[in-house]
Amino acid sequence: MESARRPLVSQLWVKNRRNEAVLDPERPALSWKELQPKSGRVCHSVPISEIIAVETEQKRYNSDTWQKFNHHAFTVHYAQRAQKHCWRCSAVTFWCKDEELCHQWIQAIKKLLELQTSRPKHLLVYINPYGGKQQGKQIYEQKVAPLFSLASITTDVIVTERANHAKDDLFEVNLEKYDGVISVGGDGMFSEVMHGLIGRMQKDSSIDQNNPSAPLAPCNLRIGIIPAGSTDCICYATVGINDPVTSALHIIIGDLQHMDVCSVHHNNTFLKYSVSLLGYGFYGDVLKDSEKNRWMGPTRYDFSGFKTFLSHHYYEGTVSFQQANQTLGSPRDKSTCQSGCYICKQSTQEVEEKRKRHHYNLEETEDDGDWKVIRGKFMAINAANMSCACPRSPKGLSPAAHLAAGTIDLILVRRCSRLNFLRHLVRHKNQDDQFDLAFVEVYRVKTFLFTPKHSENEDTDNKDVRKKHFNQICNGNHSSCGCNHVNSIWNCDGEALDHAAVEVRVHCQLIKLFARGIEEDSKP
Numbered sequence: 001m002e003s004a005r006r007p008l009v010s011q012l013w014v015k016n017r018r019n020e021a022v023l024d025p026e027r028p029a030l031s032w033k034e035l036q037p038k039s040g041r042v043c044h045s046v047p048i049s050e051i052i053a054v055e056t057e058q059k060r061y062n063s064d065t066w067q068k069f070n071h072h073a074f075t076v077h078y079a080q081r082a083q084k085h086c087w088r089c090s091a092v093t094f095w096c097k098d099e100e101l102c103h104q105w106i107q108a109i110k111k112l113l114e115l116q117t118s119r120p121k122h123l124l125v126y127i128n129p130y131g132g133k134q135q136g137k138q139i140y141e142q143k144v145a146p147l148f149s150l151a152s153i154t155t156d157v158i159v160t161e162r163a164n165h166a167k168d169d170l171f172e173v174n175l176e177k178y179d180g181v182i183s184v185g186g187d188g189m190f191s192e193v194m195h196g197l198i199g200r201m202q203k204d205s206s207i208d209q210n211n212p213s214a215p216l217a218p219c220n221l222r223i224g225i226i227p228a229g230s231t232d233c234i235c236y237a238t239v240g241i242n243d244p245v246t247s248a249l250h251i252i253i254g255d256l257q258h259m260d261v262c263s264v265h266h267n268n269t270f271l272k273y274s275v276s277l278l279g280y281g282f283y284g285d286v287l288k289d290s291e292k293n294r295w296m297g298p299t300r301y302d303f304s305g306f307k308t309f310l311s312h313h314y315y316e317g318t319v320s321f322q323q324a325n326q327t328l329g330s331p332r333d334k335s336t337c338q339s340g341c342y343i344c345k346q347s348t349q350e351v352e353e354k355r356k357r358h359h360y361n362l363e364e365t366e367d368d369g370d371w372k373v374i375r376g377k378f379m380a381i382n383a384a385n386m387s388c389a390c391p392r393s394p395k396g397l398s399p400a401a402h403l404a405a406g407t408i409d410l411i412l413v414r415r416c417s418r419l420n421f422l423r424h425l426v427r428h429k430n431q432d433d434q435f436d437l438a439f440v441e442v443y444r445v446k447t448f449l450f451t452p453k454h455s456e457n458e459d460t461d462n463k464d465v466r467k468k469h470f471n472q473i474c475n476g477n478h479s480s481c482g483c484n485h486v487n488s489i490w491n492c493d494g495e496a497l498d499h500a501a502v503e504v505r506v507h508c509q510l511i512k513l514f515a516r517g518i519e520e521d522s523k524p
């Protein structure tokens with residue numbers, strides 16, 4: 001027992017250079033350094049938690065050297081930080097003449113890997129072959145499957161044949177045999193997997209999803225995202241990059257990131273869950289237009305974004321919300337949510353206590369605060385459940401939003417000139433503060449309601465009549481035009497909602513991801 005805790009120290013060869021290799025179960029890490037370095041002494045160190053696999057090096061090289069000296073070797077594959085947030089699978093091969101020593105090293109590393117209990121062994125994978133640039137299947141087969149197999153992870157892979165295939169399947173499948181579910185696709189595919197898992201969990205716990213105030217049962221299975229979509233915001237905002245290999249490595253090493261989920265209801269009827277952006281006005285209109293141009297792939301958003309910007313519509317309605325407690329930070333904070341975020345950690349404790357109280361039918365002690373009501377004309381109403389960082393906007397719609405604090409950042413962009421709206425949009429791309437504008441307000445909330453000024457029936461009833469009598473050119477106030485722009489639609493993680501009047505509520509840490517949040521500085 002005692003010897004298992006002692007470091008294993010040996011002289012091993014790495015690329016013709018003699019090294020001292022140390023496997024220290026206490027740290028726990030594998031490190032090696034050259035014994036007679038040509039230039040400065042470099043010590044390499046890999047935490048055991050980031051080792052992907054160890055393999056006996058077969059005598060595949062059949063080289064003279066190998067034959068002559070009868071060398072034995074093993075290779076350690078590990079996750080290495082490449083550029084910012086980007087991880088790669090690196091390998092180092094250690095050589096020695098003693099077969100027994102080589103075997104001892106392999107066994108010692110394998111033993112330490114077995115102690116990494118958060119790693120998945122068996123995964124259920126859904127691939128959307130239709131999202132993004134329609135490369136989901138190739139991305140999975142070429143970049144991800146070989147890494148899973150190297151890490152001895154077994155998989156059941158389903159290539160979806162229609163929209164909602166993954167969601168429906170998750171209601172039927174035996175989930176007990178899996179350690180996680182992987183979504184290969186964009187935010188829409190993730191949303192399907194999430195709806196399947198959350199819906200299944202509520203069904204198994206007899207919780208009615210139509211009740212907006214029902215405390216939802218959390219999902220224990222982690223979800224992994226292999227980005228192969230058009231925006232990939234959920235992946236980008238939880239990992240720091242939309243790179244399939246980086247995501248695969250986070251899955252293999254068994255990372256964990258809790259995440260809040262918003263429920264969206266209309267008249268006590270459940271519509272959808274949202275984890276990234278719930279956007280009415282600008283982002284709703286972009287979505288509506290972009291769906292017509294799916295053949296363009298991800299570029300459809302730029303095309304529709306430009307068209308929507310030119311059309312410059314505003315929408316009237318009332319937003320009511322309850323602000324979150326100040327201990328949960330502010331959307332104007334300069335600091336952002338990062339790996340190990342203390343605000344999210346504080347919420348982990350609170351949510352556990354809340355679930356316990358609910359389990360024992362104890363009374364709720366939470367003070368929900370006053371409702372604030374804002375009536376107005378809006379270019380956009382955006383509810384960001386996370387920063388919504390993505391390649392189009394690397395800091396996101398709400399840079400200081402948290403992944404797991406149980407809050408949503410509600411951004412109200414009031415009617416303004418085209419130039420001002422452009423100033424606001426451009427600030428999503430540069431370092432300037434997109435909220436520091438007179439027509440933009442931002443609140444950190446737990447729940448909100450939106451009621452459009454015009455009844456939803458008005459849109460559908462009058463559309464055909466108006467189209468018949470007036471031409472298509474719209475001057476922006478819609479009183480006489482034939483365009484159907486009295487109300488916008490909600491963009492819910494890239495999917496359209498059927499109703500404009502909604503009740504939105506955040507459910508703290510309802511799901512878990514194979515991710516770790518944004519690392520402060522992950523450059524080597």
Ligand SMILES: CCCCCCCCCCCCC/C=C/[C@@H](O)[C@H](COP(=O)(O)O)NC(=O)CCCCC
Pocket residue numbers: 186187188189229230231232233234276277283286287301302305388390392393397425426428429491492493494495
């Ligand atoms: C003149 C410069 C203007 C630049 C404006 C850029 C603003 C970009 C903000 C992007 C926010 C994205 C929020 C993410 C939403 C996604 O969940 C959703 C679906 O993703 P996917 O299924 O992977 O396609 N994506 C969108 O709704 C796209 C919005 C793009 C708007 C231009």
Ligand SMILES: Nc1ncnc2c1ncn2[C@@H]1O[C@H](COP(=O)(O)OP(=O)(O)O)[C@@H](O)[C@H]1O
Pocket residue numbers: 127128129130131132133159160161162163164165185186187188189190192228229230231232494495
């Ligand atoms: N096999 C399929 N055929 C058509 N649509 C699908 C299929 N599988 C999933 N979908 C749907 O495709 C839509 C877009 O997927 P998504 O992964 O978000 O790609 P993108 O990022 O390009 O929008 C989602 O609404 C999802 O439900």
Ligand SMILES: [Ca+2]
Pocket residue numbers: 186187188189229230493494495
């Ligand atoms: Ca989508």
